[in-house]
Amino acid sequence: MNRVINDPDQVTEDSLQGVVRAHPDLLVATDHPRVLRRPSSGEAPRVGIVTGGGSGHEPAFLGYVGPGLVDAVAVGEVFASPTAKSFHAAFREADQGQGVACLYGNYAGDNMNVKMAVKLAAKDDVTVKTVVANDDVASATPDEADKRRGVAGEIIMWKAGGARAAEGASLDEVIASAQKAIDNTRSIGIGLSACTIPANGKPNFTIDNGTMEVGIGHHGEHGIAVLPVAPAKEMAGIMLEKILADLPFGGEDVSVLISGLGATPLMELYLLYGHVDEMLRAHNITPRHRFVGNYFTSLEMMGVSVTLTRVDGELDRLLRAPARSIGLSVFPA
Amino acid sequence: MNRVINDPDQVTEDSLQGVVRAHPDLLVATDHPRVLRRPSSGEAPRVGIVTGGGSGHEPAFLGYVGPGLVDAVAVGEVFASPTAKSFHAAFREADQGQGVACLYGNYAGDNMNVKMAVKLAAKDDVTVKTVVANDDVASATPDEADKRRGVAGEIIMWKAGGARAAEGASLDEVIASAQKAIDNTRSIGIGLSACTIPANGKPNFTIDNGTMEVGIGHHGEHGIAVLPVAPAKEMAGIMLEKILADLPFGGEDVSVLISGLGATPLMELYLLYGHVDEMLRAHNITPRHRFVGNYFTSLEMMGVSVTLTRVDGELDRLLRAPARSIGLSVFPA
Amino acid sequence: MSESITLADAAPIAIDISKAVVAARDHLSEIDAATGDGDHGINMAKGFKLAIDRLSGKPFDLRQGFATIGDTLLGDIGGSMGPLYGSLFTEMADTLDGKEAIDRDGFTAMLRAAEAAIVDLGAAKVGDKTLIDVLTPSREAYEKAVGENKDFAGALTAMRDAAAAGLESTRDMVAKLGRASRLGERSRGVLDAGAASCELILRTLADGLLARLAA
Amino acid sequence: MSESITLADAAPIAIDISKAVVAARDHLSEIDAATGDGDHGINMAKGFKLAIDRLSGKPFDLRQGFATIGDTLLGDIGGSMGPLYGSLFTEMADTLDGKEAIDRDGFTAMLRAAEAAIVDLGAAKVGDKTLIDVLTPSREAYEKAVGENKDFAGALTAMRDAAAAGLESTRDMVAKLGRASRLGERSRGVLDAGAASCELILRTLADGLLARLAA
Ligand SMILES: Nc1ncnc2c1ncn2[C@@H]1O[C@H](COP(=O)(O)OP(=O)(O)O)[C@@H](O)[C@H]1O
Ligand SMILES: Nc1ncnc2c1ncn2[C@@H]1O[C@H](COP(=O)(O)OP(=O)(O)O)[C@@H](O)[C@H]1O
Ligand SMILES: [Mg+2]
Ligand SMILES: [Mg+2]
Ligand SMILES: [Mg+2]
Ligand SMILES: [Mg+2]
Numbered sequence A, B: 001m002n003r004v005i006n007d008p009d010q011v012t013e014d015s016l017q018g019v020v021r022a023h024p025d026l027l028v029a030t031d032h033p034r035v036l037r038r039p040s041s042g043e044a045p046r047v048g049i050v051t052g053g054g055s056g057h058e059p060a061f062l063g064y065v066g067p068g069l070v071d072a073v074a075v076g077e078v079f080a081s082p083t084a085k086s087f088h089a090a091f092r093e094a095d096q097g098q099g100v101a102c103l104y105g106n107y108a109g110d111n112m113n114v115k116m117a118v119k120l121a122a123k124d125d126v127t128v129k130t131v132v133a134n135d136d137v138a139s140a141t142p143d144e145a146d147k148r149r150g151v152a153g154e155i156i157m158w159k160a161g162g163a164r165a166a167e168g169a170s171l172d173e174v175i176a177s178a179q180k181a182i183d184n185t186r187s188i189g190i191g192l193s194a195c196t197i198p199a200n201g202k203p204n205f206t207i208d209n210g211t212m213e214v215g216i217g218h219h220g221e222h223g224i225a226v227l228p229v230a231p232a233k234e235m236a237g238i239m240l241e242k243i244l245a246d247l248p249f250g251g252e253d254v255s256v257l258i259s260g261l262g263a264t265p266l267m268e269l270y271l272l273y274g275h276v277d278e279m280l281r282a283h284n285i286t287p288r289h290r291f292v293g294n295y296f297t298s299l300e301m302m303g304v305s306v307t308l309t310r311v312d313g314e315l316d317r318l319l320r321a322p323a324r325s326i327g328l329s330v331f332p333a
Numbered sequence C, D: 001m002s003e004s005i006t007l008a009d010a011a012p013i014a015i016d017i018s019k020a021v022v023a024a025r026d027h028l029s030e031i032d033a034a035t036g037d038g039d040h041g042i043n044m045a046k047g048f049k050l051a052i053d054r055l056s057g058k059p060f061d062l063r064q065g066f067a068t069i070g071d072t073l074l075g076d077i078g079g080s081m082g083p084l085y086g087s088l089f090t091e092m093a094d095t096l097d098g099k100e101a102i103d104r105d106g107f108t109a110m111l112r113a114a115e116a117a118i119v120d121l122g123a124a125k126v127g128d129k130t131l132i133d134v135l136t137p138s139r140e141a142y143e144k145a146v147g148e149n150k151d152f153a154g155a156l157t158a159m160r161d162a163a164a165a166g167l168e169s170t171r172d173m174v175a176k177l178g179r180a181s182r183l184g185e186r187s188r189g190v191l192d193a194g195a196a197s198c199e200l201i202l203r204t205l206a207d208g209l210l211a212r213l214a215a
Helices: A008-022 A084-094 A108-123 A142-147 A153-166 A171-183 A232-246 A266-282 A313-320 B008-022 B084-094 B108-123 B142-147 B153-166 B171-183 B232-246 B266-282 B313-320 C012-023 C025-035 C040-055 C062-076 C081-095 C104-122 C132-147 C152-172 C179-187 C193-214 D012-023 D025-035 D040-055 D062-076 D081-095 D104-122 D132-147 D152-172 D179-187 D193-214
Strands: A035-037 A048-055 A072-078 A100-105 A128-133 A185-193 A211-214 A225-228 A253-260 A286-293 A302-310 B035-037 B048-055 B072-078 B100-105 B128-133 B185-193 B211-214 B225-228 B253-260 B286-293 B302-310 C004-006 C101-103 D004-006 D101-103
Touching (some): A008 A035, A035 A084, A048 A108, A048 A153, A072 C040, A084 A108, A108 A128, A108 C081, A128 A153, A153 A171, A153 A302, A153 A313, A171 A185, A232 A266, A253 A313, A266 A286, B008 B048, B072 D040, B084 D062, B084 D081, B100 B108, B100 B153, B100 B171, B108 B128, B108 D104, B153 B253, B171 B185, B171 B313, B185 B232, B211 B232, B253 B266, B266 B286, B266 B302, C012 C025, C012 C040, C012 C062, C012 C193, C025 C040, C025 C193, C040 C062, C104 C132, C104 C152, C132 C152, C132 C193, C152 C193, D012 D025, D012 D040, D025 D040, D040 D062, D040 D081, D040 D193, D062 D081, D081 D104, D101 D104, D104 D132, D132 D152, D132 D193
Parallel strands (some): A048 A100, A100 A128, A253 A286, B048 B100
Antiparallel strands (some): A035 A072, A185 A302, A253 A302, B035 B072, B211 B225
16 A cells, blocks of 8 residues: 555544645634634624535545635544534534534434534534535435435535525525535446555455446445446446436536546546536536536545536526635636 | 546547536637647737647646646647647647747657747747756756656746736746746655556556655656655655755745645645645745645556745746636636 | 442453454454445544543543543544444443442443434434344343343343344344445345444453453 | 669558557557656557558558658657657658669668658667667668678668667667666666667568568
């Protein structure tokens, strides 16, 4: 395992040191060692946006802290939910007296820790409302959509919620927009090789050479089918078929987000984007917002995910709003 | 080889299709299939900036086309210089009557192709001047610095040259600033695992598990030493020692750019940045500009590079100037 | 044979449990890798190791030992295990509040609190292929033995056997909760990681008490 | 034995050379991988395959064949090989301009032009571990044989042998140009990739002419 680390059990701590040194304009340390926040800005108080999740998915989650996006983030161990106390501390850091929107992904650990943290925050009179991303169509059938994982669609949720908060909207409005964003978002991933948690020292799952796992999760959770590696064009077809069957897309504008899972070269992500774009247009769907890059990764896993969002006037406005962060920047028009 | 491609011999073509579909605001196709350019902008004519190089280094090179950066790019096969005709076509696309600055990296193929292209351009009365990046300290001794490879320092050169052109400077001024940027820049990389050119189907070099190659090139060119993998802190020490010995840094501001080579997770790049930052400050050197990410990659190679630039008032201004591209964005202050 | 153990005498059991978890680190991760994300041993070992550090150097009794484990898991270990086992140990400690010793009925209260903590937070049911498949049958076996008037040692032995059987029962289950649930039928045929750690904890606890009862 | 071959008769040699390069694709890449970046065969094969496509279906002579190879390499193949071999074939074709046939002296001119094209662009010297280590001794051996009054076939044979020896000579050299030069002493002990392709091209060219001379 050839890594750029010191003690494998301390990668999260060590990495956070570097993050705050590299981006003091975006992220500062707090009293809680696993919580980072935007530096105080002197802007008018607004709804605070919090997220959190396991490490190893960089730029998610801390890479989406910044103007127009997230205010504070709770950072977990590699592939493990942050603690309840971390989420609680993040709520305190983000709160500006207007309440906090906690926008996170649907994993057992995160659900439990957020639940406990919301209770703790209530004792401090900090109102926290939540939206739980469940965009991964491969992780449960439509009638069990509440069991679905949150994956790269979380970025769209953060962007929508963050932009709405920046507009000065109320907590309920922010929650409604973030919920709307995720309700209109579907994702699916294809895994092409496994990854190794540093503290583990060996891959915690396997994808045989020459095979791809359709519907794989961000931690190597098994997908819906293991198939021989297909040409990129077929991969695009397989993924779009699952997504389009799940939410009636058609005749409207969408946002397309292609994320690498870590080690797949950027040139391949663009190659896939070309096919996705072509196929969508053939379905009379217009990619209005386009994101291609390593937005939500799983250490050095090879593979890709595709995230589609139906974009109405409101979501279009929120996606276009300026934002700045490690993972996503939108220039002022 | 689990890749997101179709025909392995067509990855470059196929990928370019996706790039122009994804970013019509930044990059458009031209009459030459291997040349992309910024869309026409209606701005006042200024010096055109061209670069080019092999594919597989994304976001380099095409990812640095955009406002405040590069105007046109010549795209080669994976790890191979673009053709002379491609460079020539890129010169034509970038020229606005004020001449063209071709800012590229020091490789035999690129040198020859640029040389032939400059001759071809002279026949069209397009003036082209060049700056050849040679920032890789590991690739030759100081007395043979003209043999050194260009690596991630090229980004600093593009940023400086692009910003100077945007200021309306003359061709000679743009060339002088780009040359100054690269003259004050030093890089070194550490390779941790090999990569596979799709058309090859198997790795074209090896890095044994448990070893690191100090000074590796962007195409797996051998470095200066193969050592057991060291802790990140030692890696930082090894790399800084080489760089600091080569150019008298001290008591001044620098730009630090940490680039992953492809598959090394972002959290490890930040982890390394933390050590580099700490060590520089201990040397009384202040990291004023900080870039951490996958800026210049080699397909799915694992490893990192560190690039340091001595920054005076002019370079500080040029690095701060607004820019927008796939690989690097600097917000208006 | 004594029927009660002072919390001071029982204190080392908190360390024994922690050490057992730390020693099982790779084993637990391997089980998790089969259906989950392979980190169960890492998270657990990190938390229990931290708890050992926090307990070292100062005197404590079983209640304080469990409370420290609970606090550490809740405050420093995320994932599912932080809140689940954190609440489990915190609630177990709470049942020992103000007591000097643990006896057969005290242990009933402790087991009930442990189970309730997990169910409240995670809403798992027997058959979902989680640690509840160890915890619930263990608590039931213990109470059944008590109902049959077995002594403390006998009830502990019954619990320990039920824990082992409970763990084994997860092998043929299809996961319904947690990461493994997305696997469906493919989760059948392997043990559940949380069930394995739960069995280890209950077994070490039972063994520690049994050894002291026999002394 | 004839002493001259018409360019029309010699035309298939352009295809033979191209096919030989395409067939050596993996072999050439392997050699390049030892000291370079392992793509020599890929670039070369892609270029020569394209040239075959462009030549197929219409009549051409050796001059046109070489000109098409040269154009294709210059226009479609980057790396070092596009400009180097592109100029080499273009300049070789130019020496055939206006001619009907190739003979002993015409071949001298062609070889000189080939060498000059490479030296002008790449400034390599014998001993730098590049294709010049095949090209220069081959040209010299050819001219020496001509000076010794050997016939066309004899001079070609001398050139072919010198090319093979030149290739072998690169094994013990330390690379001074191109990617491999960064290796220093570590580049010793393996052949040079460009030298290998150059030897293949010269050998195929000589064999094609020799076969026609003997006919
Ligand atoms: N809702 C739940 N109730 C009880 N136990 C659960 C629940 N969800 C998951 N588990 C347990 O958690 C274990 C996995 O723990 P761990 O691997 O540490 O966390 P994660 O799934 O976050 O990686 C499973 O084996 C299962 O026993
Ligand atoms: N300046 C030069 N003159 C002649 N031949 C050269 C020169 N530089 C490199 N070469 C040849 O190029 C070969 C490598 O070609 P290739 O692998 O296709 O290109 P690249 O080095 O760009 O990957 C070397 O083996 C060497 O023979
Ligand atoms: Mg986990
Ligand atoms: Mg090459
Ligand atoms: Mg797990
Ligand atoms: Mg090569």
